Amino acid sequence: MAGKLKLYYFDGRGKMESIRWLLAAAGVEFEEEFLETREQYEKLLQGGSLLFQQVPMVEIDGMKMVQTRAILSYIAAKYNLYGKDLKERALIDMYVGGTDDLMSFILMFPFLSAEDKEKQRAVIVQKATSRYFPAYEKVLKDHGHDFLVGNSFSWADVHLLEAILMVEEKKSDVLSGFPQLQAFKARISSIPTIKKFLEPGSQRKPVPDDKYVETVRRVLRMYYDVKAN
Amino acid sequence: MSGKPRLTYCNGRGRMEPVRWLLAAAGVEFEEIFLETREQYEKLIKDGSLMFQQVPLVEIDGMKMVQTRAILSYIAGKYNLYGKDLKERALIDMYVEGITDLMQMILMFPFAPPEAKEKNLDSIKERATNRYFPVFEKVLKQHGQDFLVNNKFSWADVQLIEAILAVEEKIPAVLSGFPQLQAFKIRMSNMPTIKKFLQPGSPRKPPPDERYVETVLKIFKK
Numbered sequence: 001m002a003g004k005l006k007l008y009y010f011d012g013r014g015k016m017e018s019i020r021w022l023l024a025a026a027g028v029e030f031e032e033e034f035l036e037t038r039e040q041y042e043k044l045l046q047g048g049s050l051l052f053q054q055v056p057m058v059e060i061d062g063m064k065m066v067q068t069r070a071i072l073s074y075i076a077a078k079y080n081l082y083g084k085d086l087k088e089r090a091l092i093d094m095y096v097g098g099t100d101d102l103m104s105f106i107l108m109f110p111f112l113s114a115e116d117k118e119k120q121r122a123v124i125v126q127k128a129t130s131r132y133f134p135a136y137e138k139v140l141k142d143h144g145h146d147f148l149v150g151n152s153f154s155w156a157d158v159h160l161l162e163a164i165l166m167v168e169e170k171k172s173d174v175l176s177g178f179p180q181l182q183a184f185k186a187r188i189s190s191i192p193t194i195k196k197f198l199e200p201g202s203q204r205k206p207v208p209d210d211k212y213v214e215t216v217r218r219v220l221r222m223y224y225d226v227k228a229n
Numbered sequence: 230m231s232g233k234p235r236l237t238y239c240n241g242r243g244r245m246e247p248v249r250w251l252l253a254a255a256g257v258e259f260e261e262i263f264l265e266t267r268e269q270y271e272k273l274i275k276d277g278s279l280m281f282q283q284v285p286l287v288e289i290d291g292m293k294m295v296q297t298r299a300i301l302s303y304i305a306g307k308y309n310l311y312g313k314d315l316k317e318r319a320l321i322d323m324y325v326e327g328i329t330d331l332m333q334m335i336l337m338f339p340f341a342p343p344e345a346k347e348k349n350l351d352s353i354k355e356r357a358t359n360r361y362f363p364v365f366e367k368v369l370k371q372h373g374q375d376f377l378v379n380n381k382f383s384w385a386d387v388q389l390i391e392a393i394l395a396v397e398e399k400i401p402a403v404l405s406g407f408p409q410l411q412a413f414k415i416r417m418s419n420m421p422t423i424k425k426f427l428q429p430g431s432p433r434k435p436p437p438d439e440r441y442v443e444t445v446l447k448i449f450k451k
Contacts (some may be wrong), residue, residue: 052330061316069298073318073319078315087292132281
């Protein structure tokens with residue numbers, strides 16, 4: 001029974017957001033079950049649904065998939081967003097690895113103390129503008145194509161747009177100095193499936209707030225202080 | 230140009246060790262360049278060899294690959310260690326990612342302050358015995374096959390044997406209570422390419438020591 005895709009996570013971005021982006025970009029509909037209570041989480045655990053006791057978990061094609069990267073790779077391949085051969089896949093994997101590292105600085109941002117948040121905001125902007133954005137700016141400049149890999153829309157493009165928008169939420173003019181990325185952002189945002197995802201009412205989640213942080217801490221019993229990396 | 234893959238990293242395990250394991254398991258010979266000074270590293274950056282200014286770097290098939298996961302996926306795909314279809318690849322990816330989470334704890338271990346070492350060791354033991362090893366014990370028990378995914382040697386098996394040995398170095402009796410994993414460990418260790426890698430004189434690197442930690446901090450500290 002193929003059925004619909006179902007995502008199990010908190011009602012917020014976290015590690016599931018990249019999966020929402022990719023499914024949306026591929027034009028694939030999905031359902032979501034939001035973890036709100038510890039009991040829900042324990043029920044999932046006891047039911048044996050979470051291979052390593054963790055979410056994200058995605059029910060897809062008869063599998064209960066965990067591990068964000070595994071889920072994303074499967075979706076990318078299934079919906080032809082993973083290049084046409086091993087070498088294109090290698091490039092996509094490299095590029096996604098970079099944007100993943102960049103977004104990981106933002107992932108734990110909501111959990112930091114107010115003081116650490118200010119420091120981390122500076123770190124995010126510094127990493128974006130001195131390490132990551134220049135790399136993708138160069139890729140686009142060197143080949144002059146619309147998309148990062150093989151002149152064809154792929155997972156790498158979706159992931160980069162997601163990263164750009166997230167960093168812009170921390171510093172709105174962060175793309176000044178990156179003309180290729182500005183054009184890329186405009187181009188990718190106007191792809192119909194992505195345009196739809198960027199509109200209100202889509203399954204895209206808002207910037208995480210204190211309520212989200214409380215929910216995660218409560219459900220996972222994660223009460224320790226989170227330190228910046 | 231020899232045609233062999235060329236690995237650039239510090240002379241130690243770190244994030245490159247899974248790459249050494251996978252190439253060795255696939256029977257692929259490779260060359261290594263060891264970073265010893267900050268100048269070497271800065272030159273690599275200036276040459277534009279490091280897409281995100283980071284190592285590991287693996288030169289393979291005309292590409293300068295960075296990002297460990299990308300490198301490993303490419304090698305697994307190229308040498309037929311990635312399953313026969315999308316679903317097998319999904320399983321391998323899930324298993325590898327889980328093991329990588331465990332290995333991350335070991336990776337960071339030498340860099341933690343001395344007072345945190347005991348607590349970290351306890352965490353590694355707890356995660357290994359309560360979260361990760363039980364999963365693979367169950368997988369092997371349920372299908373009763375020699376390898377984790379569909380009765381065929383894959384990247385997941387290589388990653389798991391590497392992790393088992395790495396955890397055992399810290400917690401020698403960690404496999405007691407996991408008979409399937411004990412048998413798996415022996416089976417994998419006896420596979421010709423792996424057996425060779427486990428012998429002295431192979432490219433396998435020893436557990437990280439203070440000298441390794443010093444070198445890493447010296448080269449990469451901002």
